[in-house]
Amino acid sequence: MRIAIVGTGFWARYQIPAWQELEGVEIVAAYNRTRSKAEEIAQRFSIPNVYDNIESLLLKEELDCIDIITDVDTHPVFTKMAAERGVNVICQKPMAASFALAQEMIHVCRKQGVKFFVHENFRWQAPIRALKKxxxxxxxxxxxxxxxxxxxxxxxxxxxxxxxxxxxxxLTDIGSHVLDVCRFLFGEADNLRCMTRRVNPAIKGEDVANVLMEMQSGLHCFAEMSYASILEKESFPQTLVLVEGTKGSLHLTNDFVLKTTTRQGTLSEIIKPVLYDWLDPAYAVVHSSIVDCNRDILRGLQGEAAETTGDDNFETVKLVFAAYESARTGKVIHLKNFS
Ligand code: 89Y
Incomplete structure (x- = not known):
């Protein structure tokens, strides 16, 4: 698979070495609108070609796929350009800055007959996979x-x-991940109610969101997220989960500990991520999951079924924007009516 990296910021520094862990992938080019930034990354990861113009990249390179790792506003633009040239697309989350733009991205890829994947990696974290199992x-x-x-x-x-x-x-940044994890673990939501607020006065958006969902299975799922929490134990970047069932409970808690409790007692295990030498230890469980997410997308590019397709991720995008709609109106949003 000949892949071009589009965008060479913070996440590209981990996305690229994660690709390089996999057999059968060749990173043939790197793009950044600031050429020196693309050159620096290309040199660090031995990428042969550098571009500061997407059109030339798409014109000159023989590509199977582009991997878009830019800020969200450019996702639809680059997706459309690649799709119109018959090049498959992988895009970082969040797919787009609005529900309508995400819809357009899905549509253009379908129309042009190219494959479209979203790099949604949280569901690929080792502790989350173990919890699902x-x-x-x-x-x-x-x-x-x-x-x-x-x-x-x-x-x-x-x-x-x-x-x-x-x-x-x-909700767009971490909510995309957290709500995707909810779907991965418990299936689709029937309805939701959300409240948001901003605590940090130095930022523009909301930094606290609480989403209560009734899943189609009937399960009640409370997804809480905040970047304003000063807690005894800082858990970044772990997602902590407590699931209660008719015969017991599962608690995925700090330091990758998974506790299984039944009437017989509690068993604990530790599910550590693979610690690749290129990852940033502060983001270990996330950076490590990039390899597994990429491996699955690679299977998808090769014609097998993959999990984080554009169509699948669109259901997560729907939850994100339904949550904003609920926060704005104070109403319960029924997902089947949300479009
Ligand atoms: O952008 C986010 C992501 O995808 O994972 C963690 C993060 O870097 C900050 O919330």
Whole structure:
């Protein structure tokens, strides 16, 4: 697979080495609108070609796929350009800055007959996969209630300063991941209610969001997220989950500990991510999951089924924007009516 990297900021530094862990992938070019930034990344990761113009990249390179790792506003533009040239697209989350733009991206890829994937990696984290396996094993019986939590005081704006400029921050940034994890673990939502607020006065968007969903299965799922939380134990970047079922509960808690409780007692195991030498230890569980997410997308590019297709991720995008709609109107949003 001949892949071009579009955007060479913070996440590209991990996305590229994660691709390089996989057999059969060749990163043939790197693009950044600032050429020197593309050159620096190309040199660091031995990428042969550098561009500061997307059109020339698409014209000159023989590509199977572009991997878009730019800020959200350019996702639809670059997706359309690649699709119109018959090049498959992978795009970082969040897919787009609005529901309508996400719809257009899906549409253009379908129309041009190219494959479209969203790089949604949280569901690929080792502890989340282990939790899913435990739920499926039936050990806790029928799950009826869950809490999915991402509450942190990590200085997230240091590495990604543009996040402070977003009018819609936490639901698009972490909410995209957390709500996708909810779908991965518990299936689709029937309806939701959301409340948001901004605590940090130095940013534009909301940094606290609480989403209560009734899943189609009937399970109640409370997804909470915050970047204003000063807690005894900082858990960034872990998603903590408590699932209660008819025969017991599963608790994915700090330091990758998964506790299984039944009437017989509690068993604990630790599910650590693979610690690649290129990852940033502060983001270990996320950076490590990029390899597994990419491996699955690679399978998708090769014609097999993959999880994080554009169509699948569109259901997560729907939850994000339905949550904003609920926060704005104070109403319960029924997903089947949301478009
Ligand atoms: O942008 C976000 C992501 O995808 O994972 C964590 C993060 O870097 C900050 O919330």
């Amino acid at each position: 435990a739920i499926n094993s039936g050990v806790i019986g029928e799950p009826f209630k869950a809490g999915v939590s991402f509450c942190s005081g990590f200085p997230v704006f240091d590495n990604q300063p543009f996040l402070a400029e977003l009018e819609q921050f936490i």
